[in-house]
Amino acid sequence: MKKLELKFLNEEERVVTFSIDHPIEPVNEEDINAAMDAMIEENCFFSSGGDLVSKKEARIVERNVTSIEL
Numbered sequence: 001m002k003k004l005e006l007k008f009l010n011e012e013e014r015v016v017t018f019s020i021d022h023p024i025e026p027v028n029e030e031d032i033n034a035a036m037d038a039m040i041e042e043n044c045f046f047s048s049g050g051d052l053v054s055k056k057e058a059r060i061v062e063r064n065v066t067s068i069e070l
Contacts, residue, residue: 001022001062002021002022002023002062003019003020003021003022003023003060003063004019004020004023004027004058004060004061005017005058005060005061006019006020006032006035006036006039007055007058008036008054008056009053009054009055009056010047010052011050011051011053012050013049014047014049015056016045016049016052018039018045023060025060027060032058033055033058036055037055040052040053040054040055
């Protein structure tokens with residue numbers, strides 16, 4: 001399964017991550033950048049280390065699981 005991870009720094013300079021399952025692909029970098037800017041500007045999320053203050057990174061993460069017969 002693929003996830004879009006949006007990583008921010010908070011007021012204590014700790015990383016805060018939001019994960020979105022099944023992102024639309026191919027990803028649109030401008031849309032992601034604008035969404036992250038809006039999340040910071042609107043101050044709609046709060047972390048234990050304070051408000052989100054800057055963007056750190058955005059990435060697609062894929063996890064593959066293969067069962068092993070025992």
